[in-house]
Amino acid sequence: MEKKRFEKLVAEAIEKLPEKFQKKIQNLNVVVEAMPSDEILKQQGIGQRNSLLGLYHGIPLKNRGVSYTNVLPDKIIIYRGPIERLCRNENEIREKVKEVFMHELGHHFGMNEQELL
DSSP, rough: OOOOHHHHHHHHHHHHHHHHTTTTTTTTEEEEEESSSHHHHHHHHHOGGGGGOOESSSSOOOGGGGTTTTTEEEEEEHHHHHHHHHOSSSSHHHHHHHHHHHHHHHHTOOOOOHHOO
């Protein structure tokens, strides 16, 4: 799939987020990258490059206190390559992008892996 088309699917997932959640998002960027780096895979303890579909970097909303000022935005990374390899067509890619975005957004709101399952 063309990179711009994939990025459009990510934008659609963000736009379709219910307004009550959109209002709660604070200081967050969502980006698309082709593949996770070796460094990221090592940090996350992941051996297979295609198994990491997305990643959240930042300070979850529930952990931000009064000292949370002048910080760079949190980041959600959606990894295009692994998602495209996992899916057979654009509809599957659209659904997987939405699923991955929602999962990583849960981390932004302060949920851990067990709470997201």
